[in-house]
Amino acid sequence: MKKKVFQPGFRLNLRIIADALDQYGKKIEYYGSGDSQILTGVRLYALGIMLKPEYVYFISAGDLVSRAQMFRGIPMVVSGKVNPDVLPENTPAIVVLDTNNPLEIFSMVQDVFDRLRRWDIRLQASLSQRRPLQEILDASRDIFNNPLFIHNKEFVILAETGYRAGMAQRDRDKRTGQTMVALSTINDFKTDIVYQNGLREKRADMFPSEQTGYRILFRNLWNEDIYLGRILVNEIDSSIIPGDYLALDYLGDLLEYYLQGGLLEQFSIDNDTDHLLISMCNGEQVDERQIMDHLQFQRWNRTDRYICMRIVTEQKDFNLISSYAVLNQIEYQISTGHAFFHENGITVVVNLSYNHDKPADAVSRIAVLMREGLLKIGVSSEIRDFYQISKAYKMAKIALEFGRISSSMYWYYYFDDFMLDYMAECAGRDIPGDLLCSSALRKLREYDQKNNSELYETLLVYLEHERNVLRTANELFIHRSTLTYRLERIQKLIGVDLNKPEERLKLLVSYYIVEPKARRREQLAVSKKTGTEDQTSPSCQQKK
Known part of the structure; x- marks a missing residue:
């Protein structure tokens, strides 16, 4: 890493001196052309001395008139009124109109350098x-x-x-x-x-x-x-x-x-508890004594009920603006939890046993904070062993991933709601989903494409509503007699007895495998228009 180039020693320009003289109540005119922050001191002008640009020279208006060109590019403080046309081009200058005591002005300028030099020395010592x-x-x-x-x-x-x-x-x-x-x-x-x-x-x-x-x-x-x-x-x-x-x-x-250079460490905020929980969430090997010390410090038990929550935002500037403040508010609202930064988000480990809470209780306590911050949260299932925190964290990540690609308007996503999606996705790890699912679905898709019908969607909605005819017809916006006709047609095409629970389960799981619930309805809408359907889904390996 290339180290920052820095030259210790605060250097002034004429602007700083002009500000100081103005604060002292002196009447001045400031000409800033060519003013650079390179000044290290003040000198009285004397005939014959070598002029150096790192000094500001104190000179009377009379001396300047006859020697103006010598001062080209040399900063100066002029005592007495002088015609601006006399000043050399691209030369910074302060003209002090109050000339009652020129040495007092010189002392004031010297004091500015001395005061800022003492400040610089104190900064270095600090x-x-x-x-x-x-x-x-x-x-x-x-x-x-x-x-x-x-x-x-x-x-x-x-x-x-x-x-x-x-x-x-x-x-x-x-x-x-x-x-x-x-x-x-x-x-x-x-x-x-x-x-x-x-x-x-x-x-x-x-x-x-x-x-x-x-x-x-x-x-x-x-x-x-x-x-x-x-x-x-x-x-x-x-x-x-x-x-x-x-x-x-x-x-x-x-x-x-x-x-x-690593000589200041106050700009980072972390602690041993954060490091411990991050290691556990990552599935790393952790000293059991450290875990027990943490549980004892929190007054938690290993076999209490726990959940893990993962919080993220779509805002690119979230970490710059409010991340630590949000983390602090989460811990204030969920007193039995510990929040920490992890993988570009916030992770919260919550003990539900302490207050006999349910997962929804913990989520509801931070509802206002989540909505105002435009945050989204994935919530794991309950675990009964603190040592399984890594599994709970993975569940929270999975819930968040499935929830964010869903059409849900909610800001919270529970793993329990997407458990079947995840199981179906993992089931297709070794065998492609279109081969793993029931052949009945392929038959329905092919029939729909040839006949511009909607039997594939009808069966899905029918199974999801647990064969409730009224609710299925309402969702599909069709008459019950139309639904009855479709179901008879489906039964004849696929030759499956829908009265058998295992057959219904096989079909419903097949739908989940072909297209996870998070995107299934969107794909069905697209398939109506295009006559095709995307049979791909993310692999289980991507979740690891």
Whole structure:
């Protein structure tokens, strides 16, 4: 991995000096053409000295008039009124109109360099402290003259200084005790186009005041192309000035450099429990003592009733905006569960025995959160052995996969509802589905194609409604006498006694094998129009 190029030592440009003189109450004119962030100090101009572009030179208006061309490309602070036409082309300059005490102006400029140099030294020292991020913000409070905070990509606030009433609300993470941005604020950001666009920025930028009531200067933090979080300056105590952009960019570059070098670890949130459960979900070998320690810590028993839930979203920016906040809210609503990040989603292991719950009870507790977050959830069947968590996790994944390709309008999918689909899919692993199913279905399809009839669908609906004539006729929008005629025709064509339970089961399972329930009705609708039917289905191997 290519390490980020970073040159320690904060360098100024004339814009920063102009901002400082303006704050001191001095009347100035700023000319920014050619202004670069390369300045390391200030020098008094004297005849015969060699001019260097990394210094800003203090010169009187009278001296400049006769030596203007010598200063081409050299930053300068001019004491006294000067005609702008005298200034060399592409040369940054500050003209100080208040000339009562030129040495005072020089001292002010020197103070700007000294103050920012001390800040830079303190930043470097902060990185070796026990709480480096907090030390960095404390050191930066007087530079920006506004409240600052740093949050990671999950909106956990890693450090903060200057927070007060009236600023954006905070929530407490019950898992870690850390402070985080309120979920209501995060949800507002999810629909804010300006915020979304700002997530791509590599340099300091401004977030408008519409959401929070005050502007926020922010700098995203990156490890190559991986978003890690943000540094933010709230415009509460004083107005953001142009030099603040440069200072915040330097602060961001400094943090990115040390993050890439592995010297800062506060941007990741995980714990031993998460690692244990991830390993178990993946079917990896886990030390039994670790499992028992976890159960004892949670006050769970190995033989309690458990389910596993897998939660995902279609939103591409979900992890950037609200993943940790959602995870935190899930644990708040399901107190007998543990939620953690896994395979680009959230996995939840829930103990149902603790509160004598049913799976639907756990799902209903997070219903509002799921709907508002446009999330979908797969729910496993119950297991009675904690050591079978990997099986429960697989069931949750299968339920989610089948549910998402179904025409269901619900956001939750239970494995029990798709169990037969999964069994039928696995049954076709060694023998193609069209060969494994009953030959009666092939006969009906061929007959329908030749005669433009609908016997294939009629039998399916009839079997799914457990031979209830009224419900079958209603779903097919036909008269009962028409249904009776069709059933007689079916019986004659396939020669199967539908009064025998095993024959009905064979036919119904054959439908599941030919086309899983999740897509069967869609394919039937297509087959009516095209006269063909897709007999393929995903292989069982793909689920592994």
